[in-house]
Amino acid sequence: MGVLHPLVIHFPIALLLLAFFLEVYGLSATGKKYKASIPLITFLGGIGAVFSALSGYFLMNQGDYEDSSVELHRNWGIALAIGSALLIGLYRFPPKIPHIHLLGQGALSILVLVTGHLGGNLTHGEDFLSFDKPKKESKQIAFNQNTLVYADIIAPIFEEKCVACHGKTKQKGKLKLDQIENVLKGGKNGFYHGSEEGKMALMSHRMRLPLSDKQHMPPKGKTQLTEKEIVIIEKWLSLGASPKLLLKDLQLTEEFVSASNEEKNMAKTVDWPSVPDLAAVSETMLTPLRDRGMVVLPLASGHPLLQINCQSLSDFSDKDGELFKGLEKNIASIRLSGTKISDKSLKWISGLPNLSKLYLDNTLITDEGIALLKNTTELRYLNLVGTSITEKGLRTLSSLPLLKSVYLYQSEVKIEDMAEIQQRMPKVYFDLGGYKIDTLTMEITTEEK
Amino acid sequence: MNNKRLSLAEEAHLLDAQLATRRLFLKQCSMGLGALAFSPLINACTSESNGSSNTLFDPTKPLLPKTPHLPGKAKSVIYLHMAGAPSQLELFDYKPELKKLDGQLCPESLLKGKKFAFIRGVPKMLGTIGEFKQRGQSGAWVSHYMPHLAGVADELSFLKAVHTDQFNHAPAQLLMQTGSARLGRPSLGSWVTYGLGSENANLPGFVVLTSGGQNPDAGKSVWGSGFLPSVYQGVHCRSHGEPVLYLDNPANVDGNMRKASIDAINQANKETYKEFNDPETLSRISQYEMAFRMQISAPDVMNISDEPAYIHEMYGTEPGKESFANNVLLARKLVEKGVRFVQLFDWGWDVHGNSTDTSLEIGLVNKCKQIDKAITALILDLKQRGLLEETLIVWGSEFGRTPMQENRNGLEMPFKGRDHHADAFTIWMCGGGAKAGTTYGETDEIGFYPVDGKVSVYDVQATILHLLGFNHETFTYPFQGRPFRLTDVEGTVIKPILS
Structure with a gap:
C-alpha cells in the first residue's frame, strides 16, 4: 500500500x-x-x-x-x-x-x-x-600518508554518493551515513554481514555484489563507487572503521596513493612535465611545421604539449631548428631519427624547457652536442642509437634529475665503462643493446618411470 | 480483381500504370512524408551529441595523424594472433593439480550444462605436458615449450584468466578482433588507424601479415573495416615472394609516366566524386596516391634481406620463405617506420590431438619452435632500439584449451590433444605501457574457470585502446543512426597491468 x-x-x-x-x-x-x-x-x-x-x-x-x-x-x-x-x-x-x-x-x-x-x-x-544551488567545491586535497581516512576521504564519498538516500532526511533501510556514529550503527540489518565470525562489514558485502544484484549498493542507475573508493572503504571497515585511522594505516601501496592523487589533478602523468599554466597552441602556428612535412600533434586533444616527428624528413637539417621559434615551451617530444642534424641543433634543443623525450638516433651528433643538454631538466627519455656517443658524453647527463632511460645500441659506448656510469646515475636505465639469443632446445626432462 | 492470370509483361505494365495513379501517389506519400519528417529527428539525436566523432574522418586525408583523448603510452601495436588457439595449460598456466588427475574421468559437475566443440560424453582429464618453471625476478610461469621467451619473462604482463563466450574459431576470432562474433564490425586495427591515422604517409597505417598456410577461419573480416570507411581496412601483404605486388613499374614505363597516368585516373575519379558525392571515391583517390608513394618507400621497408646477418640469426629468419619469423622481423621494420598497427596471424595452433601436427607432444612443440625465438628477438630488438616503451606487443588467441583430453565422437584420440575452451585462457602483453613482469588473474586448480582477475575480451580491447590514449567509451563512429564502439556496451580497462 x-x-x-x-x-x-x-x-x-x-x-x-x-x-x-x-x-x-x-x-x-x-x-x-x-x-x-x-x-x-x-x-x-x-x-x-x-x-x-x-x-x-x-x-x-x-x-x-x-x-x-x-x-x-x-x-x-x-x-x-x-x-x-x-x-x-x-x-x-x-x-x-x-x-x-x-x-x-x-x-x-x-x-x-x-x-x-x-x-x-x-x-x-x-x-x-533551490534554483541557484551552491556549487559544491570539491576539495582538492593531495593525499599523503597522514590524511585522515574517514574525514578527508570517505565522508566526502558518502556525502556525494550515499546520503541522498541514507542521510538525515531519508534513511532507506534505516541506514544513515551522515555521521560516523551512524555509520557504525549500521541499518536495520546491523553493521556486520552474516555471522559475527566472518566479521565482514555488510557495507563491504553490498558494494562488492554484482551490479545486477538487487542488494548491490549504490543501486543500479545511481552513481557508482569507483574501484579505488571501494578498496579504501573496504580496508577502512575491515580495520575497525575508526575515525582516527590515517591513510598509512590502511597500508595501501604507494602507487595506489599517488594514483589517487593523479586522478585528482587530471592528466598529470609521470611521463610528461606538468604545465598547468601553458595554453594550447593554435593550429595556425603549427601550419609551417606541417607544411615542412613534420608530424605535429598535441599529446592529447586540447593538451598544450606537442610531440613532433621529423623522422621521415631525410633533408631535415640544423637550420630547420628556426621553425620551432615561439613553440619552445610546448615541445615535449621531438623525434629527429635519421635526419641530417649535427651538434649545432643541440643548441635549440637545449632551449626546450619541457622536453621529455628526445630521439637522436642515427644522426651525426657527438659528445660535444650531448654536453649541451645539461639544462633540459625535464628530459626522461633519450635515444642515442647508432650515434658516435661515447662514455664521455654520457657523463654530462648526470645533471638531468628525471632521466629514466637512455638507449645506446650501436653507439661508441663500451660496456666496460658502464659500471661507473651506472654508479653515477643509479636511477637511469641504460640499454647498450646487441642482444644475442642462443638457440636453445627444449629442456625436456623425462620423468622417472 | 479478375481471376485471369496475367502474363509477366501484362503484370509489369499494370505496375507501371499504377505508378502513375493519384491513389498510389497519395498512399505512398502518407507513409513517405512521415518518414521524411522523422528522419531529421533521428539525426538530431545522434549528430548533435556525437558530432565530434564524425569529423575524425577526412575523406581527402583519411590517414592524417590524429591526437587521442589522453596522452597514450603506446604509439603502435604489434598484435600476434595465434589462430587455432594454443594450449595455455602447456605454455603459461601451470596446474600441478591437473597432473595428479591425469587419466581420471572428468567429474559430472564440470560438464553439467556445458557445451564443447568436440568433446562428447565424459572425457578424461589430461595432465599438463609442459615442464614449468618460474622465470626471472617476476617469477612468471613459463614452460619448456618456450625456452627463449622464458628468458624475457620479466618484460611480459600476463592475463591468466581471460574469458570469451565463443567456442568456435571463426566467431571467437571475430569477437577478439572486432568486438562482435558476427560479421560486419571494424577490426581493432581499423579502429586504431581511424582514430590515430598514420605517422608515415608513404606506408599503409594498418598492415596484416600471415605466415602462409591457412588464413584465419573467420576470413579477411578479422582485419576488415566493417562500417568504417574502407581505407582503414588492413593491407594484407603476401607471405611469399614480393610482399606487395606490382610495386615495380612495368617495362617501358618510368616514374613520370606512372605519375601522369595516376593523375589522370584521379582526375576522372574527382569528376565522379563531384557527380555522386560518394566518400568511397575519395578513399579510392587517396589509395591511388598512397600506392604511388608506396612504390618508392615500400620495397625498402618490406625487404628484410637487407638486415644484417646477426639480426637474422637473432630472429631465426630465412628471407624468401614463408615464415612467422620473417613476418615478425618485418613487423619491427614497419613499426620503426611509423606504421600504426601490424597484425600477425599464425596458423596451425588447433591442438586437438587427431594427428601428429595437432598433438601436444609433437605439433605444439614444432609450432612453439617457429615463434619462440622470433618473438623473443622482437622484444629485445625493439628494446635495444628504444621502441619497446611505445610499441605494444599483444600475444594471444581466440580462446584456450580444455583441461580434459579431447574424445572426438566419444573415441580415444591417437595423440594427446585438448578441445576448445572459452572460459579461461592466457594472453600476454609487452611494452607500450603494459606493466613489465606482472601476472594478473588466476584460474582454479585445473584451469577450468577463472577464480580471480577474470577479464573479458572487451576488457582486453578496452585496455589496448587505453594504452593508445583512447577512452573506449567515447571513441565511437556513427552508423545506422547511433554511435558504435569497439567494446559495444562492455569493457573495463585492466588497471593492474598498466605501468
Whole structure:
C-alpha cells in the first residue's frame, strides 16, 4: 500500500488545482459553461487526496524517513484530505455565502502546494527546488600518508554518493551515513554481514555484489563507487572503521596513493612535465611545421604539449631548428631519427624547457652536442642509437634529475665503462643493446618411470 | 480483381500504370512524408551529441595523424594472433593439480550444462605436458615449450584468466578482433588507424601479415573495416615472394609516366566524386596516391634481406620463405617506420590431438619452435632500439584449451590433444605501457574457470585502446543512426597491468 503513495498523489494535485482554475475561470463569461464539471473534478480529486493520505501513512510507518521532517508533511497531508472532504460537502449542500466555492478551492490549492512541496523535499532532497544551488567545491586535497581516512576521504564519498538516500532526511533501510556514529550503527540489518565470525562489514558485502544484484549498493542507475573508493572503504571497515585511522594505516601501496592523487589533478602523468599554466597552441602556428612535412600533434586533444616527428624528413637539417621559434615551451617530444642534424641543433634543443623525450638516433651528433643538454631538466627519455656517443658524453647527463632511460645500441659506448656510469646515475636505465639469443632446445626432462 | 492470370509483361505494365495513379501517389506519400519528417529527428539525436566523432574522418586525408583523448603510452601495436588457439595449460598456466588427475574421468559437475566443440560424453582429464618453471625476478610461469621467451619473462604482463563466450574459431576470432562474433564490425586495427591515422604517409597505417598456410577461419573480416570507411581496412601483404605486388613499374614505363597516368585516373575519379558525392571515391583517390608513394618507400621497408646477418640469426629468419619469423622481423621494420598497427596471424595452433601436427607432444612443440625465438628477438630488438616503451606487443588467441583430453565422437584420440575452451585462457602483453613482469588473474586448480582477475575480451580491447590514449567509451563512429564502439556496451580497462 505504501509504495502506491508516489503514484497516487499526482491525481489530487492535478485535479484539485484544475478545479480551482475552473472556479476562477468560471468568473468570466466564457468560463461559465465549465462550472458544471467542477463538483465532479473536486470529488475525484478529494478521493485521491484521501487515498494519498492513507498510503502516505503506511509509507511513513515503513520507517525510511526521519520522523521530524516527515511529520510536517503528514500533518499537512491530513489537513488536505479533511479539507477536500469538506469541500465536496460544500458542493453537495451549498451554503448561501458568496464565492464560498472559490475561497474553498483557493485554500485547498494552498494546502496542495505546501504538502506537495514538503513531500518533494523528502524524496528529492532538501535543496531540490533551490534554483541557484551552491556549487559544491570539491576539495582538492593531495593525499599523503597522514590524511585522515574517514574525514578527508570517505565522508566526502558518502556525502556525494550515499546520503541522498541514507542521510538525515531519508534513511532507506534505516541506514544513515551522515555521521560516523551512524555509520557504525549500521541499518536495520546491523553493521556486520552474516555471522559475527566472518566479521565482514555488510557495507563491504553490498558494494562488492554484482551490479545486477538487487542488494548491490549504490543501486543500479545511481552513481557508482569507483574501484579505488571501494578498496579504501573496504580496508577502512575491515580495520575497525575508526575515525582516527590515517591513510598509512590502511597500508595501501604507494602507487595506489599517488594514483589517487593523479586522478585528482587530471592528466598529470609521470611521463610528461606538468604545465598547468601553458595554453594550447593554435593550429595556425603549427601550419609551417606541417607544411615542412613534420608530424605535429598535441599529446592529447586540447593538451598544450606537442610531440613532433621529423623522422621521415631525410633533408631535415640544423637550420630547420628556426621553425620551432615561439613553440619552445610546448615541445615535449621531438623525434629527429635519421635526419641530417649535427651538434649545432643541440643548441635549440637545449632551449626546450619541457622536453621529455628526445630521439637522436642515427644522426651525426657527438659528445660535444650531448654536453649541451645539461639544462633540459625535464628530459626522461633519450635515444642515442647508432650515434658516435661515447662514455664521455654520457657523463654530462648526470645533471638531468628525471632521466629514466637512455638507449645506446650501436653507439661508441663500451660496456666496460658502464659500471661507473651506472654508479653515477643509479636511477637511469641504460640499454647498450646487441642482444644475442642462443638457440636453445627444449629442456625436456623425462620423468622417472 | 479478375481471376485471369496475367502474363509477366501484362503484370509489369499494370505496375507501371499504377505508378502513375493519384491513389498510389497519395498512399505512398502518407507513409513517405512521415518518414521524411522523422528522419531529421533521428539525426538530431545522434549528430548533435556525437558530432565530434564524425569529423575524425577526412575523406581527402583519411590517414592524417590524429591526437587521442589522453596522452597514450603506446604509439603502435604489434598484435600476434595465434589462430587455432594454443594450449595455455602447456605454455603459461601451470596446474600441478591437473597432473595428479591425469587419466581420471572428468567429474559430472564440470560438464553439467556445458557445451564443447568436440568433446562428447565424459572425457578424461589430461595432465599438463609442459615442464614449468618460474622465470626471472617476476617469477612468471613459463614452460619448456618456450625456452627463449622464458628468458624475457620479466618484460611480459600476463592475463591468466581471460574469458570469451565463443567456442568456435571463426566467431571467437571475430569477437577478439572486432568486438562482435558476427560479421560486419571494424577490426581493432581499423579502429586504431581511424582514430590515430598514420605517422608515415608513404606506408599503409594498418598492415596484416600471415605466415602462409591457412588464413584465419573467420576470413579477411578479422582485419576488415566493417562500417568504417574502407581505407582503414588492413593491407594484407603476401607471405611469399614480393610482399606487395606490382610495386615495380612495368617495362617501358618510368616514374613520370606512372605519375601522369595516376593523375589522370584521379582526375576522372574527382569528376565522379563531384557527380555522386560518394566518400568511397575519395578513399579510392587517396589509395591511388598512397600506392604511388608506396612504390618508392615500400620495397625498402618490406625487404628484410637487407638486415644484417646477426639480426637474422637473432630472429631465426630465412628471407624468401614463408615464415612467422620473417613476418615478425618485418613487423619491427614497419613499426620503426611509423606504421600504426601490424597484425600477425599464425596458423596451425588447433591442438586437438587427431594427428601428429595437432598433438601436444609433437605439433605444439614444432609450432612453439617457429615463434619462440622470433618473438623473443622482437622484444629485445625493439628494446635495444628504444621502441619497446611505445610499441605494444599483444600475444594471444581466440580462446584456450580444455583441461580434459579431447574424445572426438566419444573415441580415444591417437595423440594427446585438448578441445576448445572459452572460459579461461592466457594472453600476454609487452611494452607500450603494459606493466613489465606482472601476472594478473588466476584460474582454479585445473584451469577450468577463472577464480580471480577474470577479464573479458572487451576488457582486453578496452585496455589496448587505453594504452593508445583512447577512452573506449567515447571513441565511437556513427552508423545506422547511433554511435558504435569497439567494446559495444562492455569493457573495463585492466588497471593492474598498466605501468
